[in-house]
Amino acid sequence: MPELPEVETVARTLNALVAGKTIRTVTVRLPRIIQRPREPEAFAAALEGRSIRSIGRRGKFLRFELDGLVLVSHLRMEGRYSVCPADEPIGKHTHVLFHLTDGTDLRYKDVRQFGTMHLFRPGEEFAQPPLSKLGMEPLDDAFTAEALRRLLGGRRAPIKPLLLNQAYVTGLGNIYADESLHKAGIHPERPASSLRPAEWTRLHEAIRGTLREAVEAGGSSVRSYVNGQGEMGMFQFRLYVYGREDEPCRTCGAAIVKTVLGGRGTHVCPVCQPYRKARAQKPAGKASAAIPRRMAGRAAESAARPRSQNK
């Protein structure tokens, strides 16, 4: 599923391709993509003659600002937009066609058919689902380390599923949650409530740094993602853990381990991301923590797994 960097890349590409153009008519070939209004005819009629002002993003949703309307579109697993001449043959998986007045089509293709489109009056979109359910934008100024800690710090659930929950922070999916946790040196199964202040700061920096770098690289092309111009993102070549099971960690050389957490494949470096459960449960951990690891031998090893260098 495309995550924040991929959707941002699609928005930027579409902006360059169709902003300023005008919709002549709309063809809906698969009604279930259209969620609001329910009737595809009403959806098509409302869009006729509207010009496209700009395309932006909220969470993993594309937000088309039109003249007097807003179209909210979610690509889900495999949704894709492309622009082509109107007389190009229509593919089997092309479900919605926006015929533009300049003789081109903006086409929405979706092999899995899970994508959605909602139409709103401007401003109305933020007060109603799906956008009303979304949490903080991780690249906004309001998203600080303190805000992240306030959102999640009181929860005993493992940190990774909390990062995937779009109601807290929106835009992170499986790839960037794994990457951010690795960068921060935090094990995905750690209860959020066990993170220390320095770890919230590291996690916050890792989330923003990872997303910014990925946006710059045009997103990650894992499975079938390509941007609106059919180009692949390049960030997949810079992933540290995601999709790298058994390969050496780019930071320390240890083999990346793949586990399942909350039903999602989860990639961890056991050295960079130690799970300190054993240590946390000890009533008085001071003594073992004070023994230098080199000298401690078996006692300390059973009490705590290796720590990362950048603690």
Ligand SMILES: [Zn+2]
């Ligand atoms: Zn490592």
